[in-house]
Amino acid sequence: MRRQLVHYAGAAVLVRGADEGARVALVLLALERTRSAALGGLLVAALLVPHVVAAGVVGAAADRSRRPLRLVAAASAGFGIALAVAALAVGLLPTPVVLGVLLAGGCCGPALLGALSSRLSALVAPTGVPRAFGVDAMTYGVAGMLGPAVAGVVAGRASAAPATLVLAGSALLGAVAVAALPDAGRRERPEPGAARLRDGVRTMWRKRELGVVTAATSLGQLGFGALPVVVAVVAVRNGQPSTAGLLLAAMTAGGLAGSLLWTARPAPAGCAPWVVLAGLLGTALPVAAGAFTTSTAVLAALLALSGLANGPLLGGLLVTRQRFAPAAVRTQVFTLGAGLKTTSTAAGSALAGLVAGWSTATLLLLVAACPLVAAVGGAAAMRLLRRRGLSRGYSPTATSTASVTDALP
Numbered sequence: 001m002r003r004q005l006v007h008y009a010g011a012a013v014l015v016r017g018a019d020e021g022a023r024v025a026l027v028l029l030a031l032e033r034t035r036s037a038a039l040g041g042l043l044v045a046a047l048l049v050p051h052v053v054a055a056g057v058v059g060a061a062a063d064r065s066r067r068p069l070r071l072v073a074a075a076s077a078g079f080g081i082a083l084a085v086a087a088l089a090v091g092l093l094p095t096p097v098v099l100g101v102l103l104a105g106g107c108c109g110p111a112l113l114g115a116l117s118s119r120l121s122a123l124v125a126p127t128g129v130p131r132a133f134g135v136d137a138m139t140y141g142v143a144g145m146l147g148p149a150v151a152g153v154v155a156g157r158a159s160a161a162p163a164t165l166v167l168a169g170s171a172l173l174g175a176v177a178v179a180a181l182p183d184a185g186r187r188e189r190p191e192p193g194a195a196r197l198r199d200g201v202r203t204m205w206r207k208r209e210l211g212v213v214t215a216a217t218s219l220g221q222l223g224f225g226a227l228p229v230v231v232a233v234v235a236v237r238n239g240q241p242s243t244a245g246l247l248l249a250a251m252t253a254g255g256l257a258g259s260l261l262w263t264a265r266p267a268p269a270g271c272a273p274w275v276v277l278a279g280l281l282g283t284a285l286p287v288a289a290g291a292f293t294t295s296t297a298v299l300a301a302l303l304a305l306s307g308l309a310n311g312p313l314l315g316g317l318l319v320t321r322q323r324f325a326p327a328a329v330r331t332q333v334f335t336l337g338a339g340l341k342t343t344s345t346a347a348g349s350a351l352a353g354l355v356a357g358w359s360t361a362t363l364l365l366l367v368a369a370c371p372l373v374a375a376v377g378g379a380a381a382m383r384l385l386r387r388r389g390l391s392r393g394y395s396p397t398a399t400s401t402a403s404v405t406d407a408l409p
Contacts, residue, residue, distance in 0.1 A: 021151040060332050080171030135259075144252055209382065217337075224345070227348075229352035258307060277382070283306045
């Protein structure tokens with residue numbers, strides 16, 4: 001089991017690193033070939049926007065597949081091919097053609113995130129699932145650091161096109177690694193209609209704790225989607241533009257440390273929703289405190305503290321999805337949740353650009369307000385569910401062979 005977990009982590013870092021790095025490499029590619037930052041933003045948007053649109057489709061396809069990991073591997077390969085084509089085509093072929101290729105690649109994105117995470121529980125013993133999700137949370141953090149770093153270093157030493165091709169190669173290599181994982185999928189074909197597209201959404205609505213946690217994390221991500229833009233503005237205003245990357249790296253390092261803490265001592269699965277809400281509060285308060293300092297070092301320490309809370313938050317979120325989602329629609333739930341978070345990230349970045357002229361303190365307080373409101377609102381909703389007797393646990397193993405119709409209340 002440990003060997004399979006290491007194998008999984010390596011594959012996840014390869015494909016998710018390509019996804020994270022592409023957001024930097026495509027902007028650099030557009031600037032290099034066309035000197036247009038606007039085109040760079042359009043290319044990244046083409047890669048991100050399909051996440052929420054394709055999430056349900058990808059999840060439903062994986063839930064109905066006899067070999068879901070092969071589907072994830074194929075999607076990872078498709079993502080890599082789209083990046084490779086973009087590396088060769090930007091500035092040389094008509095922009096609509098390039099955007100079409102990246103839109104197709106973006107439709108593969110949910111497989112790299114939620115769909116891959118949803119298959120992790122099949123690779124470990126049931127008692128090791130919470131700890132395994134801590135490892136999975138770390139892969140997101142490592143990919144978030146390595147992907148952009150590789151894109152920047154290769155682009156600096158060569159050019160943006162080779163950087164994009166390196167990321168494409170990472171996605172293709174990751175696809176091979178995913179395909180080599182033991183695929184404990186269905187042995188028999190599912191009955192027609194056994195996992196309909198709408199059932200993932202129905203599950204999120206009817207499993208109330210899952211719905212609360214999904215809504216809270218999506219709202220919280222709206223603030224943290226804005227953070228990179230806000231940090232860049234803060235760094236420029238402080239006369240130290242180069243510190244923007246260091247501030248974000250401090251937060252990522254904190255997130256890795258938090259994931260290690262969760263992996264070493266995961267909370268009981270029954271506490272996972274509350275861990276998520278506490279994590280939202282823990283990520284918000286240090287950022288809010290950063291609004292009252294002008295010291296870059298203090299702000300870096302506060303962002304690292306915020307990141308520390310994000311590690312258990314992500315681990316608890318993955319365990320919550322695993323615990324409350326019926327096996328028949330589990331991948332849909334994972335992909336839809338990841339798609340909503342990605343969409344919130346993109347929306348947060350766009351909103352931050354619109355209010356970038358506001359004061360530094362106001363910007364940081366706005367970033368913190370989203371997870372803070374999400375934590376307080378989520379806790380109130382959870383207490384209301386408990387008071388009304390609607391809060392119910394869910395044992396995934398109890399319905400592992402049942403149809404989704406039976407699993408839904």
